[in-house]
Amino acid sequence: MPNGSPAALKIAAVVMTANEAENISKCLTSLQSIDKVFVLDSASSDGTIEIARSFPNVEVIQTPWLGYAKTFNSGIDMAKDFDWIIRIDADEEMVGDIRTVVGQQPQAVAGLVVWRPIYFLGEQLRYGPHSRLKMLRIFRGGRGRCEETSADEHILVDGEALFVSEIKMIDRDLKPFSLWLTKHIRWAKKEAANTLKHRNEESNIDRFNRAKRFAKMKVYYNFPPFVRVFFYFLFRFFFQLECLGGRAGISWCIMQGLWYRLMVDFFLWHPELIERD
Numbered sequence: 001m002p003n004g005s006p007a008a009l010k011i012a013a014v015v016m017t018a019n020e021a022e023n024i025s026k027c028l029t030s031l032q033s034i035d036k037v038f039v040l041d042s043a044s045s046d047g048t049i050e051i052a053r054s055f056p057n058v059e060v061i062q063t064p065w066l067g068y069a070k071t072f073n074s075g076i077d078m079a080k081d082f083d084w085i086i087r088i089d090a091d092e093e094m095v096g097d098i099r100t101v102v103g104q105q106p107q108a109v110a111g112l113v114v115w116r117p118i119y120f121l122g123e124q125l126r127y128g129p130h131s132r133l134k135m136l137r138i139f140r141g142g143r144g145r146c147e148e149t150s151a152d153e154h155i156l157v158d159g160e161a162l163f164v165s166e167i168k169m170i171d172r173d174l175k176p177f178s179l180w181l182t183k184h185i186r187w188a189k190k191e192a193a194n195t196l197k198h199r200n201e202e203s204n205i206d207r208f209n210r211a212k213r214f215a216k217m218k219v220y221y222n223f224p225p226f227v228r229v230f231f232y233f234l235f236r237f238f239f240q241l242e243c244l245g246g247r248a249g250i251s252w253c254i255m256q257g258l259w260y261r262l263m264v265d266f267f268l269w270h271p272e273l274i275e276r277d
Contacts, residue, residue: 005103006099006100006102006103007099009083009084009099009102009103010035010036010081010082010083010084011034011035011036011082011083011084011085011086011098011099011102012034012035012036012037012038012079012082012084012085012086012141013031013034013036013037013038013085013086013087013088013094014037014038014040014072014075014076014078014079014085014086014087014088015027015028015031015037015038015039015040015088015089015090016039016040016041016042016063016068016071016072016075016089016090017039017040017041017042017044017048017052017090018041018042018043018044018048018065019044019045019046019048020044020046020048020090020091021044021046021047021048021051022174022175023090023091023173023174023175024039024048024051024052024090025051026093026172026174027088027089027090027091027092027093028051028052028055028058029055029093030093030094030095031057031086031088031094032055032057033098033099034057034086034098035057035082036057036058036059036079036082037055037057037058037059038059038061038075038078038079039052039058039059039060039061040061040063040071040072040074040075041060041061041062041063042063042064042065042071043062043065048090061075061078063075067148067150068146068150068153069146069147069148069149069153070148072087072146072153073145073146073148076144076145076146079141080141080142081141082141083102083140083141084098084102084138084139084140084141085138085139085140085141085144086098086137086138087137087138087139087146087155088137088169089171091171091172091173091174091175092116092169092170092171092172093169093170093172094167094168094169094170095167095168095169095170096114096166096167096168097166098138098167100166101164101166101167102138105162108159108160109140109159109160109161109162110139110140110143110144110157110158110159110160110161111136111138111139111140111143111144111155111157111159111160111161111162111206112136112137112138112139112161112162112163112164112167113134113135113136113137113161113162113163113164113206113208114134114135114136114137114138114163114164114167114168114169115132115133115134115165115167115168115169116133116134116135116137116168116169116170116171117131117133117168117170117171118130118131118133118171118252119170119171119172119173120248120249120251120252121177121247121248121251121252122248123246123247123248123249125245125248125249125252126245126249127240127241127242127243127244127245127249128236128240128241128242128245128249128252128253128257129236129240130252130256134163134208134209135154135169135208135209136154136155136157136161136205136206136208136209137155137167137169138167139155139157140157140159143157143158143159144156144157144158147205149194149197149198150190150193150194150197151187151190151191151193151194151195152191152194152213154205154206154209155206156204156205157206161206161207161208163208184255184256184259184260184263185263187260188260188263188264188266188267189267189273189274191264192264192265192267192268192271192274193267193271193274195217195221195264195268196268196271198217199217199221200217203217220232225265225268225269226262226265228265229258229261229262229265230258232257232261233253233254233257233258233261236253236257237250237253237257242257
């Protein structure tokens with residue numbers, strides 16, 4: 001049976017910020033219908049905090065950065081008394097009637113997997129694997145935690161995960177492209193470190209993403225470094241049709257499917273550089 005009247009449900013969101021003035025307003029505007037938004041801010045100096053505090057349902061908590069998973073899980077602890085919790089990044093915005101959707105879920109459902117459309121250089125990706133991403137972003141209070149890895153973190157839930165098409169988390173970063181490059185170099189270090197540490201571990205993430213992680217850890221990383229990157233790029237470009245994505249889609253395939261993956265392999269070859277600035 002569904003879990004009660006949508007209006008009676010208490011819904012919270014957790015957003016982590018660090019100098020997100022360009023993005024935070026559209027993110028919080030999309031969350032105005034929920035009860036509480038916990039903004040965990042790590043030393044922003046660009047107006048992020050002032051913008052966030054202008055929204056009546058927002059509480060800003062100055063939070064030291066402990067890594068993505070540990071920091072986010074501290075937000076989950078703050079929202080433990082809410083019926084449902086939303087994981088959303090500062091550069092994302094939620095679309096859909098969240099109250100109606102969660103109000104329809106039976107108790108066995110602990111987490112909801114949603115569409116995550118991605119925009120790159122101002123255009124939505126329409127071809128390739130990143131044009132149809134599904135991620136578990138909504139979960140019941142007390143029944144979900146962020147897995148403590150250093151990259152590609154997922155929410156783990158105690159119960160069933162169900163895909164709902166009515167909700168979308170739109171990823172549309174409004175920051176300059178130079179910051180995209182800087183961020184992905186940092187992510188390449190994190191993914192290399194995470195691969196070295198967790199490559200042989202089993203994963204209990206939701207079934208929608210389990211096969212993808214298995215393919216990466218158990219298949220992709222068994223091919224020779226650097227060589228595998230070019231095969232992966234060609235597979236995406238031609239067989240997953242990113243060649244049809246126009247300037248933005250092709251650029252995404254080159255930057256995310258080739259340049260980024262070369263950076264990951266570079267740091268796997270030189271792990272001594274991972275901890276350096």
